[in-house]
Amino acid sequence: MIGLSQExxxxxxxxxxxxSSTTELDLPDMGGKLIVDLESFDxxxxxxxxxxxxxxxxxxxxxxxxxxxxxxxxxxxxxxLTETPTGRRSASQESPHFSLRGL
Structure with missing residues (x-):
């Protein structure tokens, strides 16, 4: 996984x-995507x-x-249908489904 330890x-x-910005954002329409840049407080x-x-x-x-x-x-x-961070796809997982890296 791209040289990043679990820790x-x-x-x-x-x-x-x-x-990273204070610009107002609109949630995407059907089939759309929104990318929001974030940064740590420091x-x-x-x-x-x-x-x-x-x-x-x-x-x-x-x-x-x-x-x-x-x-x-x-x-x-x-x-x-969900896809985990490891790329596994499953239709049987309940929705909503939350995945953390490493799980």
Missing amino acids: DADMLFFMHKKR GKENFILDIYKGRVQFERVTFQNRARSTVLLARLDFGS
Whole structure:
């Protein structure tokens, strides 16, 4: 997993974050995606919050938190089909479903 230990991933996940900008944002329409830049309060770490809205399954919404551009720390799925941070897909998991890196 991109050279990041579980201890470092946990530290990044639990780190307090704030938006990098104060620009007003609108949630995405069906099939849309919103990328929100976040940073640690001390400004030393950058994060990304991805928000996806389903196109076919309009009730499907995904929120995921990334560190260092590509390291997926956590994911929250609403809808019928989920994908964990390790890439496993499951239709049997209850919705909403929350996944942390390493679990």
